[in-house]
Amino acid sequence: MRLVRALALVLAASLCLGAASEPSERLADPVQEARAKALFTQVRCVVCQNESIDDSQADLAADLRKIVRTEVAQGRNDRQIKAYLVARYGEFILLKPAFSWGNAALWLVPFAIIGLGGLGFLVQARKRTAARSEPELSGLDQALSAAEQEKLTRLLRGDEG
Amino acid sequence: MIVEIGAYCLILALLLSVAQLGLSTGGRMRGSLALIGAGEGAAGAAFLAVLIAFGALMYAFVTSDFSVANVAANSHTAKPLLYKVAGVWGSHEGSMLLWCLALTGFGAAVALTGRGLPVALKAVVVASQGALGVLFLAYTVFASNPFARLLEVPVEGKSLNPLLQDPALAFHPPFLYGGYVGFSIVFSFAIAALVEGRVDAAWARWVRPWSLAAWSLLTVGITLGAFWAYYELGWGGWWFWDPVENASFMPWLIGTALLHSAVVMEKRGALPGWTVFLALAAFTFSMLGAFLVRSGALTSVHAFAVDPKRGILLLSILGIAAGTGFSLFAWRGPRLAAGGLFAPISREGALVINNLVLSAATATVLLGTLYPLIKEALTGQTLSVGTPYFNLTFAPLMALALLVLPLGPLMAWKRGDALGALQRLWWAAVLAVGAGLGVLALLKPSHGFAAIGMALGVWLIAGALTEVAERVHLGKASGQEVRRRLTGLPRGAWGTTLGHAGLGVFALGASFETAYKIEAAQALSLNQSLNVGAYELTLTDVGQVDGPNYIAERGHLTVSRAGKLACTATPERRFYPAxxxxxxxxxxCPEGLSDVYLVLGERRTGTGGNPAWLVRAYWNPWARLIFLGPLFMALGGLISLSDRRLRLGAPRRATAIEAAA
Structure with missing residues (x-):
């Protein structure tokens, strides 16, 4: 069903095809370039269907890469650069949604499920073993009552039924 | 004429599905074997009718009958035969027909082969499958008919998107749909269990082969899709956490959980309600996928034949089918008898953890996929949920699952010994920690997570080997005894081992590739070179090539390592005029398990006015493992499926034979 990853690529122009590393765009300083590259993967190409500006060859992606590289070269930190992009393009541009109260459900639900599910399982298991195995287990220790012993003997002899 | 036969057979199939539903339901209610048998016959006939319709559409594609709207929109006379055939399922209408083919095919398979099944249970399964057939065939006939004709017949077709003209993608949909729709049988079994009010070990034994088959097909389908993305899209990525990919991944995750809970159900009779719930959920996620991909509700790189009107219809089908299933579950589910007892530390307990993590992982993927929609509906704010989110949520959850995984098979049912299992795994733990630390120390990976991923990969593979060693009493028994035990291992055990080791192979490849991938790009004139990793690439020639339905520029590059020629590469840049x-x-260029990956870009003017071509190259170390791992997993599924126990799979008969003997 992933079948047509492509139709959109073609619609949003064959320009969205291919990756970013156009040699003429690169920063001279390899440390800065690596930082810029790490940022690219977190920024969405807002006109493309669903690609980071690291993956996209759309004109806008190239513009965005230029902005990010300029900001990096000017010594801004990642947080400042992201804030700048969000101010210009909205939260939509970040592929990683902000950690905020508004997004609490998004970030907490996965771990809440594990935590609550695990807790529920432990409680349930404890309750069930306590409820059902105690009589069974304690019963094992006790000798048979006279009536039970008699019934057993009869069963073993094959008299029953 | 043949196209008309196809259109006729499609409508016939719809009517036969209605008959299948009616006859089987009636037969079950009146207890009439004749009606039940007729319902099974209708299931077989419905499959035959869809098969003829499918053949008719294929005929229209192969003969390039452009009077059929679907063919005109998706085919072209100059297209190679393979892609004419693959064009049948390359469009919305055709792919729905493939869906119906799989749906009726699985229905017919159960109706005609499930001889050992209890009559009442089987009748309800066939009826439920018929009901699903009615929904999807009605949708295909009335809203997405692949046989619609055009009044003005075009001389030439618009052709299938060239990116889709690719062998991996030609076979990708049949596997994927086999997987998606295979879960429909499991869904029907769950419905039948709820209607009959009985879930037991025998039920689980009938459900397991179907879920194994669906799961294996889905695994292959997803892997083919990822492999296609890897080499066709041209930037070496293979998974993008795109909504459409997630849509195929969610049924896979739930299907994996189902496989494991069905084991508990079969062996120990525990977790009946949960297993039925997962059986309903797996196909629900398949239908959700069909809806997400086709409705355009989400922006995706692969928006597929998007049509909001049809989206609403598909959503209605999803609502009807899943709504019925889960209502039935809410009503009858609580009455399902709780099964065998087990301590939290036991093999059952380990499988419960597996189910818990996989469910949480599925919920994460679902939430990440739908969150932008929900947020926009509630607050009007648009936002994106991309790869970084899944790296921070899905990855740690899965890491937890992989950490616990090797312990499971080494623990006893009912009450296990975690310490004992760990003691038997000490060498695996040493190897894994050693691999992780070694990676950190020697290779300085760009991301610390890679070391964890590699350690987990080694842990899984070593753990899978430990399991085999334990089963054959390696080191405890004599060589002859070990050999005897090795040949006597049931295929199901080999399947488990291969599946778990395959997951380890995948983890190893995925973390290694992600951490050590090297990328380089440069505009090269003839005889200029570019370095990527240890390799030197030299552009020696660029020529023109005429393909069957494209023209191309083909670059010739020599790839050499330390002055020795490793391979000659011929990447192309193709233009499809249609x-x-x-x-x-x-x-x-395959280099052992790794790939040197080359892309030829556009022509531009280089230094000194000479023409130059933008060449991009990637060094993708251990990239093969990413695709080999899942194939091992699918193979494990198939080997398990061939286990004698599942093939015979009719416990009632077995006891009858024993009694007779």
Missing amino acids: GRQTTSEVYI
């Missing part, structure tokens, strides 16, 4: 599209045909 759709006026340009694609790049990547060239991959």
Whole structure:
């Protein structure tokens, strides 16, 4: 069903095809370039269907890469650069949604499920073993009552039924 | 004429599905074997009718009958035969027909082969499958008819998107749909269990082969899709956490959980309600996928034949089918008898953890996929949920699952010994920690997570080997005894081992590739070179090539390592005149488990006015493991499926034979 990853690529122009590393765009300083590259993967190409500006060859992606590289070269930190992009393009541009109260459900639900599910399982298991195995287990220790012993003997002899 | 036969057979199939539903339901209610048998016959006939319709559409594609709207929109006379055939399922209408083919096919398979099944249970399964057939065939006939004709017949077709003209993608949909729709049988079994009010070990034994088959097909389908993305899209990525990919991943995750809970159900009779719930959920996620991909509700790189009107219809089908299933579950589910007892530390307990993590992982993927929609509906704010989110949520959850995994098979049912299992795994733990630390110390990976991923990969593979060693009493028994035990191992055990080791192989490849991937790009004139990792690539020639339905520029590059020629690469940049599209045909030099990946870009003017071509190259170390791992997993599924126990799979008969003997 992933079948047509492509139709959109073609619609949003064959320009969205291919990756970013156009040699003429690169920063001279390899440390800065690596930082810029790490940022690219977190920024969405807002006109493309669903690609980071690291993956996209759309004109806008190239513009965005230029902005990010300029900001990096000017010594801004990642947080400042992201804030700048969000101010210009909205939260939509970040592929990683902000950690905020508004997004609490998004970030907490996965771990809440594990935590609550695990807790529920432990409680349930404890309750069930306590409820059902105690009589069974304690019963094992006790000798048979006279009536039970008699019934057993009869069963073993094959008299029953 | 043949196209009309196809259209006729499609409507016939719809009516036969209605008959299948009616006859089987009636037969079950009146207890009439004749009606039940007729319902089974209708299931077989419905499959035959869809098969004829499918053949008719294929005929229209192969003969390029452009009076059929679907063919005109998706085919072209100059297209190679393979892609004419693959064009049948390359469009919305055709792919729905493939869906119906799989649906009726699985229905017919149960109706005609499930001889050992209890009559009442089987009748309800066939009826439920018929009901699903009615929904999807009605949708295909009335809203997405692949046989619609055009009044004005075009001389030439618009052709299939060139990116889709690719062998991996030609076979990708049949596997994927086999997987998606295979879960429909499991869904029907769950419905039948709820209607009959009985879930037991025998039920689980009938459900397991179907879920194994569906799961294996889905695994292969997803892997083919990822492999296609890897070499066709031209930037070496293989998974993008795109909504459409997630849509195929969610049924897979739930299917994996189902496989494991069905084991508990079969062996120990525990977790009946949960297993039924997962059986309903797996196909629900398949239908959700069909809806997400086709409705355009989400922006995706692969928006597929998007049509909001049809989206609403598909959503209605999803609502009807899943709504019925889960209502039935809410009503009858609580009455399902709780099964065998077990301590939290036991093999059952380990499988419960597996189920818990996989469910949480599925919920994460679902939430990440739908969150932008929910947020926009509630607050009007748009936002994106992309790869970084899944790396921070899905990855740690899965890491937890992989950490616990090797312990499971080494623990006893009912009450296990975690310490004992750990003691038997000490060498695996040493190897894994050693691999992780070694990676950190020697290779300085760009991301610390890679070391964890590699350690987990080694842990899984070593753990799978430990399990085999334990089963054959390696080191405890004599060599002859070990050999005897090794040949006597049931295939199901081999399947488990291969599946778990395959997951380890995948983890190893995925973390290694992600951490050590090297990328380089440069505009090269003839005889200029570019370095990527240890390799030197030299552009020696660029020529013109005429393909069957495209023209291309083909670059010739020599790839050498330390002065020795490793391979000659010929990446292409193709132009398809029919759709006026340009694609790049990547060239991959396999170097052991790793790939040197080359892309030829556009022509430009280089230094000194000479023509130059933008060449991009990637060094993707251990990339093969990413695709080999899942194939091992699918193979494990198939080997398990061939286990004698599942093939015979009719416990009632077995006891009858024993009693007779």
